[in-house]
Amino acid sequence: MQRVRVSSKHSPVFKLGDSQLSLSPKFRVAAIKSHLVDPSSDLELAIKGQPLIPGLPDDVALNCLLRLPVQSHGSCRAVCKRWHLLLGSKERFFSRRKELGLCDPWLFVLTFHKCTGKIQWLVLDLTHFTWHTIPEMPCRDKVCPHGFRCVSVPSEGTLFVCGGMVSDMDCPLDVVLKYEIHKNRWTVMNQMITARSFFASGVIDGMVYVAGGNSADLYELDAAEVLDPVRGCWHPIANMGTNMASYDAAVLDGKLLVTEGWLWPFFVSPRGQVYDPINDNWENMAVGLREGWTGSSVVVYGCLFIVSEHERMKLKVYDGNSDSWDTVEGPPLPEQICKPFSVNSYDSKIYVVGRDLHVAVGQILKVNLEEGHSEKKLSFAVQWHVEDAPMAFSDLTPSSSQVLFA
Structure with a gap:
């Protein structure tokens, strides 16, 4: 059984909303x-x-x-x-x-305690599969862990936590926090133009994009904006054209894909939007793409994969040529991984963090090239193995996960 060292010494941290909020x-x-x-x-x-x-x-x-x-x-x-x-x-x-130029992947997992709601970041060393902690994120005591949106610039070793919601007031936040792995500290960035929770986010060419979500008056937003991490300033971009909160989002082929989610079985067709930063415009997502988006997404080999929350928790991959989803060969997600789970990827591997922080590692394999009508079609398979978490994590639930390099 692994042993985890967790320090009992915590420095005071200013709460969000304090007039003196800066750094702890x-x-x-x-x-x-x-x-x-x-x-x-x-x-x-x-x-x-x-x-x-x-x-x-x-x-x-x-x-x-x-x-x-x-x-x-x-x-x-x-x-x-x-x-x-x-x-x-x-x-x-x-x-x-x-x-010295050493650069290895580290999986950062935002977790919350099932009973107390307390949030904390834990880091999984993807080389040795051991865990360690980082300084506490400066935020209010009562927040909804799922209201945040977390993105990263992996090559820079930086992590951004945006927005969120005060759970006892249903009040969205405009706060932006940045963690730098080489400095092992959090800093408070310039606030977003619009306070929001449950919104879409993604990084394209080092720029952080956010869109939609729930507003301060609990209405869904159509506003979107972008952060230049170097200058630390936010700028508005084209509105989405429709008001929607986001269930999931992904960056594929230099575009931000946003889906509002679904009810099962479908009572109404889910909506989806695609943002092109080059032309600064939004367009409707293809029907097959949005209707088959039934789980959490990652991009591997330049293709969009979904860890489905239905269909026996199987892995699916999107085929843009036919606007359809194919089931990836191999077993479903291992039964030790219980919902809610968080998904991320590095190289050809998918990391699914489940309840109690057990981690399923899925190796994606290119099986063969099948001859189509005019183009070759990639075929994939997955092999899973599970890294069990320490007993000390048995009351923790993941909310988000990001891969950083250092």
Whole structure:
């Protein structure tokens, strides 16, 4: 059984809506160079003569130590002062990894406690399949976890949490938070133009797009906007042309696909919209695409896959040529993965995080190329295996998941 180290020490964090909302004291301290961060500090110079690993050159030893699972840092930093200096701070650890060009995938999962509703981010190391925590996100105590929209710029190691809803007032938020893995801290970004919850979001060419959702007066929105993460400013884009909240969204072929979801069996045909950032316009989603979108989406091999919440939890893939969905060969989602679940992907693998944070890893395989009328059609299969979560996570439910590289 895996053991998870969770710190019991928490720094105070300003609540959303406070007049002094900026960064928590913990985050402000992280921006100041200390002896754990500054490589030219007196402490590092004082212990420079000590080898990191006796018998190995420091560059080789450093390359080894920077591959240690974060979960093991607590025990490893007790080895000596230099190990403590390197492993005693996640900020320093990930910064040194960046300096050496190390880049591995990490799955960030927004979770909430089933009984208390308390939210927290947990991180799964996709190399060693061990978990660790990050600083608490500065937000109100009573929020609806599903009201947030989370997106990431994986190559930059940044995560954005937008909007949300105060659960005791049904009040949407316009707050935007950014987490940077190399700095291991949250910052408060410029607010969205429109407060919203349960909306569509996606990243296209490094720009963060949001659209639709529920407004402050509980009506559905048609407004959309875009964030330039470098400049930190929001700008309006073309309205959707229809008021709708979003069940799911995906970025495919440089366009943002938005679906409002469905009732099963269908009483009305679900709506869907597609945004083209080059032309700044919206168009109706193809009928087959929106009606077959019956689950959570990911894009693998440039194709849109759905982990269906019906059809025996099978995996489906969209065929744009015929505007239809094909069932992916292989077994359905493993029975250990219970709804609600969150889905993301990296390379050719799909990660489905279920209740209690058990994770199903689906390897997508290209089976063959079938001859069509005029074009070749890709065929896929999936192989699943499950990474069981520690018992400490038995009361946690996932709300969102994002892959970052560091």
